[in-house]
């Protein structure tokens with residue numbers, strides 16, 4: 001099968017790659033780039049675990065083909081913070097106990113990031129709506145909403 005060349009920016013670094021047309025964005029990120037912070041849950045658009053940001057907006061990478069993001073800027077959890085220098089959202093998730101098994105956490109952080117960029121002062125309902133596409137089996141969501149609300153407050157938003 002003929003490969004397709006794509007040019008993308010991933011976590012701020014430009015790169016070009018040749019991929020087969022059937023490769024999903026999730027497979028491209030995890031297998032081709034080795035960025036395994038993006039999780040694979042259902043693989044069919046239901047659970048949200050595979051969410052990444054494409055040009056700043058949340059996208060389910062398991063149902064997006066890699067060639068469709070040619071020319072786009074992609075942000076994965078690896079582009080958000082580092083072990084020694086956590087992003088404010090990551091720190092608030094830790095502080096609030098909003099991480100248990102951690103499987104949903106990369107996606108939760110990324111949808112929260114997109115929300116706070118769009119709306120620095122979200123209500124709890126807005127936060128709930130923003131994270132509604134990402135399933136969490138562990139936390140019951142309240143601590144996640146608390147963490148995002150606190151991060152918004154620390155960033156200068158908040159109610």
Ligand code: FES
Nearest residue numbers: 041042043048062
């Ligand atoms: S793995 Fe993509 S939505 Fe579940």
Ligand code: FES
Nearest residue numbers: 100101136137138
């Ligand atoms: S912390 Fe386990 S799925 Fe959310």
